[in-house]
Amino acid sequence: MTIRKIAELLDAEVLCGEEGVDREVKSACGSDMMSDVLAFVKDQAVLLTGLLNPQVIRTAVMMDMQCVVFVRAKVPGEDVLALARSCHLTVLASKERMYTACGKLYEQGLKGGELIGD
Amino acid sequence: MEIKPLVLHYEVSGDNFTGAGEASVAMKRELRQMGFDANVIRRAAIAMYEGEINMVIHAEGGVADVNVLPDRIEIVLTDEGPGIADVEQAMQAGFSTAPDNIRALGFGAGMGLPNMKRYSDEMKIETEIGRGTTVRMTVLADSPKNSF
Numbered sequence A: 001m002t003i004r005k006i007a008e009l010l011d012a013e014v015l016c017g018e019e020g021v022d023r024e025v026k027s028a029c030g031s032d033m034m035s036d037v038l039a040f041v042k043d044q045a046v047l048l049t050g051l052l053n054p055q056v057i058r059t060a061v062m063m064d065m066q067c068v069v070f071v072r073a074k075v076p077g078e079d080v081l082a083l084a085r086s087c088h089l090t091v092l093a094s095k096e097r098m099y100t101a102c103g104k105l106y107e108q109g110l111k112g113g114e115l116i117g118d
Numbered sequence B: 001m002e003i004k005p006l007v008l009h010y011e012v013s014g015d016n017f018t019g020a021g022e023a024s025v026a027m028k029r030e031l032r033q034m035g036f037d038a039n040v041i042r043r044a045a046i047a048m049y050e051g052e053i054n055m056v057i058h059a060e061g062g063v064a065d066v067n068v069l070p071d072r073i074e075i076v077l078t079d080e081g082p083g084i085a086d087v088e089q090a091m092q093a094g095f096s097t098a099p100d101n102i103r104a105l106g107f108g109a110g111m112g113l114p115n116m117k118r119y120s121d122e123m124k125i126e127t128e129i130g131r132g133t134t135v136r137m138t139v140l141a142d143s144p145k146n147s148f
């Protein structure tokens, strides 16, 4: 699935990293616990979260992810977007809540992917 | 690509949480330019990130020294925080003394030290109550953990 398709499915706005929207991604994860993302996630390219701090972006960078989706109509500050831009991440904002956003993507074939250690 | 040795030094401020992780992002950028395997870079970056966050939330900041060699990345995190009373307990997955405001920021799940151990090939903790903590981690370029 492309990031563009994700934006479409979630009726999301592209906040930055427009140039990356045609990239193909194979799996995603949704979490508000960054340590869990760092512990269990392998090769997931998309992070859906309800948190808005810079550590969300840095966590995605650490995991070599390509896209962050802020759910529940949350829009991060300009500092967070500037950080995302400097790291070449695409950032989306969707009005959907976490459960619904994840469900919509899963339904269309974007799976959770492998967990580390499995 | 030949990897030239490199020494990196970062001051990690404990003043606010906003900057927590900056040093790890900067280190990751350096490692990427040097031509390490992506798995090696990711392991080193995550291990350092968790350690950096720990210095910010538990020790009011510290310093990170990174020694990059062709076959390994050595990371030393030094702080003058409160120290760790029981290292074995601190190493257990889920053990955390982090306050709720930290949990609301996405950390404090008690997975930091276990993650650091898991992603590094070697990890040593020296700590003294009231004096501070030094965490030494080595990430090898050639490691079975690269297939994580």
Ligand SMILES: Nc1ncnc2c1ncn2[C@@H]1O[C@H](COP(=O)(O)OP(=O)(O)O)[C@@H](O)[C@H]1O
Pocket: A035, B050, B054, B055, B058, B059, B079, B081, B082, B083, B084, B090, B091, B095, B096, B097, B098, B107, B108, B109, B110, B111, B112, B113, B114, B133
């Ligand atoms: N640099 C440090 N200085 C003092 N205490 C620390 C430090 N790093 C870790 N700790 C202690 O070890 C516990 C476990 O750390 P960790 O596994 O990273 O979990 P978390 O940071 O989520 O609490 C912390 O809650 C804290 O009590």
Ligand SMILES: [Mg+2]
Pocket: B050, B053, B054, B107, B108, B110, B111, B112, B113
């Ligand atoms: Mg921690």
